[in-house]
Amino acid sequence: MSAATTPASSGLSHSPQLTDSHGRTIHDLRVSITDRCNYKCIYCRTGKAGAQYPELENEEYLHLIRLFVALGISKVRLTGGEPLLRRGVVELLQELAQLRTPAGKRLDLALTTNGHLLESLAGALKDAGLNRVTVSMDAVDAATFERITRVPGSFDEVLKGIRAARAQGLTPLKVNCVLLRGFNDDQIEGFVRFAREEDVVVRFIEFMPLEEERLWSPGMVVPLKEIVERIGRTMPLVDLAPREAGETARRYTFTDGAGEIGIIAPVSQAFCGACSRVRLTSDGKIRTCLFSQVEHDLYGRLRGGADDTELSAYIVRTVNGKEARHHIGEPGFLKPSRSMVHIGG
Numbered sequence: 222m223s224a225a226t227t228p229a230s231s232g233l234s235h236s237p238q239l240t241d242s243h244g245r246t247i248h249d250l251r252v253s254i255t256d257r258c259n260y261k262c263i264y265c266r267t268g269k270a271g272a273q274y275p276e277l278e279n280e281e282y283l284h285l286i287r288l289f290v291a292l293g294i295s296k297v298r299l300t301g302g303e304p305l306l307r308r309g310v311v312e313l314l315q316e317l318a319q320l321r322t323p324a325g326k327r328l329d330l331a332l333t334t335n336g337h338l339l340e341s342l343a344g345a346l347k348d349a350g351l352n353r354v355t356v357s358m359d360a361v362d363a364a365t366f367e368r369i370t371r372v373p374g375s376f377d378e379v380l381k382g383i384r385a386a387r388a389q390g391l392t393p394l395k396v397n398c399v400l401l402r403g404f405n406d407d408q409i410e411g412f413v414r415f416a417r418e419e420d421v422v423v424r425f426i427e428f429m430p431l432e433e434e435r436l437w438s439p440g441m442v443v444p445l446k447e448i449v450e451r452i453g454r455t456m457p458l459v460d461l462a463p464r465e466a467g468e469t470a471r472r473y474t475f476t477d478g479a480g481e482i483g484i485i486a487p488v489s490q491a492f493c494g495a496c497s498r499v500r501l502t503s504d505g506k507i508r509t510c511l512f513s514q515v516e517h518d519l520y521g522r523l524r525g526g527a528d529d530t531e532l533s534a535y536i537v538r539t540v541n542g543k544e545a546r547h548h549i550g551e552p553g554f555l556k557p558s559r560s561m562v563h564i565g566g
């Protein structure tokens with residue numbers, strides 16, 4: 222057995238299962254592999270070029286991810302910034318596909334992308350071992366879409382990317398749309414048709430205060446209740462059971478069973494009690510919540526010479542201290558120390 226297929230060693234003797242002090246099991250790791258992006262979505266980035274935080278080498282990401290896997294992480298999602306801009310993303314996935322959980326299982330490997338480079342990469346990503354992809358797409362109307370991304374021609378590229386990913390079997394293919402009142406809330410009905418026609422799962426996401434600029438206000442959030450009512454006026458929605466415990470999206474289909482809609486409502490109906498995630502930023506810091514005020518410098522410890530036993534113990538301690546919940550909308554709420562594009566969405 223090669224080193225890559227050997228279940229990674231945590232150096233700990235107890236059964237590997239990351240938990241926090243609020244009784245949640247953590248099995249989902251999101252890894253940002255760059256904070257660069259080729260889009261300038263109005264609700265996310267200012268549009269400054271280049272990375273603001275350093276990127277690690279592939280071997281360094283792998284080293285850290287292996288430690289998490291040995292501790293019970295079974296799902297790894299690559300994100301960014303835009304992960305498909307990262308050199309060596311296919312090779313990184315190939316390596317991740319060789320990892321096994323302590324129970325000997327393959328990882329569930331997913332990727333979140335804006336889809337711009339997906340058409341040319343979908344086949345290689347699938348061959349490398351990627352299971353699923355989520356594409357961000359905030360409008361089904363090209364002009365509205367490009368007003369949001371601020372990149373001419375982006376709509377056609379994303380559409381081609383979605384179709385290529387679906388053709389490669391990177392399914393269920395999820396399309397995430399962040400709804401902003403006054404910008405794209407007129408797209409809801411169009412997305413319902415899109416989900417049914419393109420055979421993708423469209424998920425509406427409530428806008429969170431995670432942008433680089435100050436745009437967010439409670440009034441800009443289109444809440445779950447309103448989305449359900451809007452869709453229900455033309456097409457009655459039928460509830461679907463969660464696919465897995467701790468699923469963040471409420472799932473719906475239609476009376477004829479064609480098409481699936483999800484709604485992720487972190488603002489109006491927070492799901493922190495079921496959160497099973499932690500994040501690793503592109504510069505190797507652990508974030509235990511999107512809204513954390515502190516980061517935990519795992520990579521700094523690796524560079525400082527900590528061995529795997531020490532790093533694993535640090536991960537266990539850090540995850541144990543995961544915040545109970547976020548405080549969006551409450552008096553005294555503070556935006557996190559980084560915005561979404563620099564955390565890894």
Ligand code: SAM
Nearest residue numbers: 265301302303333334335357428429431561566
């Ligand atoms: N570039 C990739 C993409 O576009 O999917 C991955 C990174 S992007 C930051 C990840 C997700 O975060 C996207 O679906 C994006 O729409 C979402 N996002 C960014 N800012 C957000 C905000 N303030 N509220 C809710 N979602 C946000």
